[in-house]
Amino acid sequence: MNENLYRLTLEYEDAIDCCKGETVPEFIENFIYGSMDYNKDNFDKLQAEMSKQAQNQEPEEFKRAFDEMLLYLRDKFIELDLKQEYWALHYREGVSAFIAMIDGLVIQYFSGLYSVDDLKERSQLFADIIVKGFVGVNEHHTDVMSAD
Template sequence: MDEALGKLEEDYLDAVDNNQSDSVEAFVEAFLHDSWSYNERNLATIKTAMSRYSQQQIDVDTFSSSFQRMVDRVQEKLQGLDGGGRYPVIQEGRGASLMIAFVDGLVIQYFSGTYTIEQLESDTPYLTQAILHMLKTAS
């Protein structure tokens, strides 16, 4: 596996495993804070991995498998925290995918200069509520 991609995956899985939240709500908020700080600290590594992927130096299947492992770990964590079934999207198995898509979209906007880390941090309570609302939307 590509060194940069492997480091990102390992860090991501460690962050999810180390998120000791005892509720979906607390997990989402901590996940957002972790995402903002991690992306700010590791911008160079992220750019390296994405550049290698776009230049086909990282195999599509390798990249996809790595990303899927990250999504699966978040989904497992969310399902474990939603024992009461309050969040239909989590119970349907799509909670992590949609939450990560939401967060990654904001991270791309950070990279492009639309948001600063300070703005994302101050918006975290609102963003947490938006994600939780999305997770409650039954299909």
């Protein structure tokens, strides 16, 4: 893994470790709030890695790093959700959907639709929307969920 990607991965895992919250909803709200700073602070590194992806450079390294980050976050959700109220977040696919929502907010920041302060101000609203979505997921899809 290249140095830039390695640093991004470590900083991401550190951000997860430092994120406050004793419940999934609390963690999600704080994660959204902190994600805005993480992405703003790491914009140059993220842009460099995304540029490589657009040029199909080092795709396996990026895939491996992203997967490590997903699984790290999944483990945090499992730790917080002992009653499995948010069972989909115990699987790669559920965490992938969660990250897609967060990345969508980040794209809206980078596109100028929202400022970091706007997104932070709306963190609780976004968290409520996301949490309610995961509570409503029906478990009949478990046969397509990852086993790792």
